[in-house]
Amino acid sequence: MILKGNQRAGAADLATHLSNEYDNERIEIAQVRGTVADELHGAFAEIEAVASGTRCKEPLYSLAINPVAPISREQYFVAIDHIEDKLGLSGQPRAVVFHVKSGREHCHVVWSRIDLDTMKAIPLSHDRMRLRTCARELAHAYGLTLPAGLAEDRGDARFERNRDVTFAEKAMAEASGITPEQRRADITTLFRSSDSAESFRAGLERSGYVLAQGERRAYVVVDRAGHVHALARQIDGVRTKDVKSRLADLPAERLPTVEQAKTQQRARQSAVDERLREKARARGAKSAADLKAKQEARRRRTIDGRRQALEVTHRAERLSLSAAHKAEEGHLFNVIAGKVFALFERVPALRSVIAHLRSNPAIDAAERHRQEDEALDRRHERESKAIDRRAAALDKIEARERRGLIRDLVKQTRVDDIQRQAKTEQREREARETAHDITTAKPSHEQRGAADERRARMQERLTQARQKPAGPHRGRPGWE
Numbered sequence: 001m002i003l004k005g006n007q008r009a010g011a012a013d014l015a016t017h018l019s020n021e022y023d024n025e026r027i028e029i030a031q032v033r034g035t036v037a038d039e040l041h042g043a044f045a046e047i048e049a050v051a052s053g054t055r056c057k058e059p060l061y062s063l064a065i066n067p068v069a070p071i072s073r074e075q076y077f078v079a080i081d082h083i084e085d086k087l088g089l090s091g092q093p094r095a096v097v098f099h100v101k102s103g104r105e106h107c108h109v110v111w112s113r114i115d116l117d118t119m120k121a122i123p124l125s126h127d128r129m130r131l132r133t134c135a136r137e138l139a140h141a142y143g144l145t146l147p148a149g150l151a152e153d154r155g156d157a158r159f160e161r162n163r164d165v166t167f168a169e170k171a172m173a174e175a176s177g178i179t180p181e182q183r184r185a186d187i188t189t190l191f192r193s194s195d196s197a198e199s200f201r202a203g204l205e206r207s208g209y210v211l212a213q214g215e216r217r218a219y220v221v222v223d224r225a226g227h228v229h230a231l232a233r234q235i236d237g238v239r240t241k242d243v244k245s246r247l248a249d250l251p252a253e254r255l256p257t258v259e260q261a262k263t264q265q266r267a268r269q270s271a272v273d274e275r276l277r278e279k280a281r282a283r284g285a286k287s288a289a290d291l292k293a294k295q296e297a298r299r300r301r302t303i304d305g306r307r308q309a310l311e312v313t314h315r316a317e318r319l320s321l322s323a324a325h326k327a328e329e330g331h332l333f334n335v336i337a338g339k340v341f342a343l344f345e346r347v348p349a350l351r352s353v354i355a356h357l358r359s360n361p362a363i364d365a366a367e368r369h370r371q372e373d374e375a376l377d378r379r380h381e382r383e384s385k386a387i388d389r390r391a392a393a394l395d396k397i398e399a400r401e402r403r404g405l406i407r408d409l410v411k412q413t414r415v416d417d418i419q420r421q422a423k424t425e426q427r428e429r430e431a432r433e434t435a436h437d438i439t440t441a442k443p444s445h446e447q448r449g450a451a452d453e454r455r456a457r458m459q460e461r462l463t464q465a466r467q468k469p470a471g472p473h474r475g476r477p478g479w480e
Contacts, residue, residue, distance in 0.1 A: 001138050003083070003131040005063040007113065007124060011044035014062060015393065018097045018108055022401035026100040030073070034093025034112070041393035042386065043095055047112040056121035059114050061089065063131075065107040068144050075142060080109055083134050088122055089113070178223060187221065187234040191243075197250035212261035213253065218244060222261040224268075299394055307387050314380045321376055325369045338366065 008014065018040055021027055035043040044060065051059030065079065077096075084090055093112040098105060113121045139146050186207055194200035201211045204221060211231070214220035219231040232240040256264065329335075341364065361368035 001068065001079070001135050001142070001144055002066040003063065003135050004066075005061060005087075005127055005131055007058040007127075008060050008062055009048075009058045011048040011060060012041060012393075012396065014060065014110065015040035015044045016396045016400050018095075018099075018110075019393070019397045020400050020404065021397075022404045024099045024101050025103070026098075028098040029095070030098055031094070031096040033095070034091075037386070037389075039390060039393070040095055040097070041396075042389055043093070044110070045389075047093060047114065050112070050114050050116070051121075054114060054119055054121060056114060059112060059121065061087070061111045061113055061124060061127075063109045063111075065109065066104075067106075067142075068139075070105065071142060071144075076107055079134075079138050079142075080107075082138065083109075083131070084111070086130050086134050087111075087124060087127060092122070183223065183229070184234050184236060187231075188236045188238075191235050191238065191246070197247045200247070201250060210261040210264055211250075211255055212258050213255045215258060219247060219255075220258065222258065222265055224265060226262045226265050228258055228262075299397075303387065303391050303394060306390075310383055310387060314383075317376060317380075321372060325372075328365055328369075337364070 019027065029040065032038050032040070032043050035046045037043045037046060047059055063083065065076070065083075071079075076098075080096065084092075084094070089111045092115075095110045097108045097110075099108065113124070115122055136146065138144070187204070187209070190203040190207060191200060194203055204211050208224050210222045212220050212222055212228075214228070214230070217230050217232070220228050221231050221234060222228055232238065232243045235243065361371055
């Protein structure tokens, strides 16, 4: 079982990410606990609003649970409660969301870190070590195999520690279309195949990277999307001092700064990305129409149906309350009480005496009716705002899904262009090699022998022709 957790802010963005159905085959909001709202955007907004009364900048704790084998929902919730207790988040508001992606189910849990009793954030120091312990305990309890790097104890850690992909690296990969593994492999290959610092820099330029001087590190690379990466961390099996030694002939002062490299990459990629986006739009017209139809059918109609049903309910409740008030106003006691209060209102000396009686809803029906009308209006307003909030959240989700579609289309178009360019270069290289072979290839032994034989026969015919005299009687019998 793989557990990845982090403290974070950005409640609306996290809710949109967890509700994105384009990147997932299926989404299920299994639980929303401890908040008034029963959907992610509203629940996380409540948590963020509570955190505004504290100094906490990251009020959420997000956890991803990826079991190596399918487990039941009961096992999921037992594991969530166990992790919650270990992290010290017991009883905190939380949301549990299940995703199915590429045929595999995984779970996301988001807790509020704000303790309402003390209005302070719950400290989560050494949370990664606690998650590692929980992963070992849950794997042992459920009979799951441990992934690499999670041995039963420190003395049995015979697995090679994998380099985890962080959420930031994942976001960078989505923006640039290059996975961290692919980026490291490309830069490692260029570093090992180059024979000088200048050839390595030129190779990075050809591959779409810019070598720049970092603010805290000597050398960094800036990819097509303008993301900055420490050079030493992109080369497998090489230490920082080895990189500095290799690039000693290319000091950092001669390289562009990070901002200059970003500007250079933006200028380089603007035309390319616009061309790719146009091709992606043309290619993905049907996909965009299918996505829009899916969004309209599955969620927009649901929101519109809820809005219409809520409006019908509100009208029915308003009519029912008005009818009840009308019927109550016709009662004899209420008619007499109203006339008495009206009479007393005319006498200034008695007006202050009966003021508290007029404000008592148990005595004055008109005051009770006013309070009931206001309460109904407030409830209707809350329910209408809840529907509007869900519609606004749906706008964000659909915008994220459209960006995901464009991202995938652009990525696929970029891959197709790269493959097409590689095939063209391969054909050109094969043509050059063939032309070179034709012009410089040496004839074989049999070919040389046949050519020598042809030259010998031609030489023999020339010799015979020179020995025979020329004249008008040549070739006639008895001419000699």
